[in-house]
Amino acid sequence: MTALRRDDPERRPFTEPWQAEAFALTLALYHKGLFTWPEWTAALAAAIKRAQAAGDPDTGETYYRHWLDALERLVAEKGLSDPASLARYRAAWDRAARRTPHGQPIVLAQEDFA
Numbered sequence: 001m002t003a004l005r006r007d008d009p010e011r012r013p014f015t016e017p018w019q020a021e022a023f024a025l026t027l028a029l030y031h032k033g034l035f036t037w038p039e040w041t042a043a044l045a046a047a048i049k050r051a052q053a054a055g056d057p058d059t060g061e062t063y064y065r066h067w068l069d070a071l072e073r074l075v076a077e078k079g080l081s082d083p084a085s086l087a088r089y090r091a092a093w094d095r096a097a098r099r100t101p102h103g104q105p106i107v108l109a110q111e112d113f114a
Helices: 017-031 037-053 063-077 083-099
Strands: none
Touching: 017 037, 017 063, 037 063, 063 083
């Protein structure tokens, strides 16, 4: 087995921090028993299939976008959150990211929910 090296961009499992966070959140929810692994793999496969049907070239660059789509849909299906709340938080994170200087941690503030 080849070890993953952080200094080799071709071998990094995540290209952006949010990807690692989405991965970790998925594992945390799974380990809490909120969904089964077969449910997760079916949700991810469906997200990829939807993206391909919509014209995604499937080059691997959008994989974690599909991962996040699958996670959001599964969370909503399981009643852990609802689509409106997920959209509200997504918009708040987008606002927070736009006002955060490059290289600084994104901090979600109350005004981001306005």
